[in-house]
Amino acid sequence: MEKYNLADMVKGWFVGNFEPTLYRTNDVEVGVKQYAEGEYEASHHHKxxxxxxxxxxxxVEVNGKRYSAGDILKVPPGTSANFRTLTPVTTCVVKVPGAGNDKYVDPQ
Known part of the structure; x- marks a missing residue:
């Protein structure tokens, strides 16, 4: 058994084709992300x-709708989403496939 710490990962990502990682793969990316209240990510999509x-x-509020603990959001390719935290938030994110450089910020 090996032990690691989420604080040592970049923005909570710990599986995928980046550094550091616990498991290097292009098949999937996995992260546990923590946000303060009021953080915002601009609308973007994956191709x-x-x-x-x-x-x-x-x-959180995503595309103007509120979501809370226990909700799971599935965002298919080509679907844009923005993200605003309404309280301190912890998420677990899985991106399939890992597809590096597949984040496209939407025009404002």
């Missing part, structure tokens, strides 16, 4: 990957 986001704790 190849499907992204699954589990709201583990807290409450």
């Amino acid at each position: 190849i990957a499907t992204e699954f986001t589990v709201i583990v704790t807290g409450e």
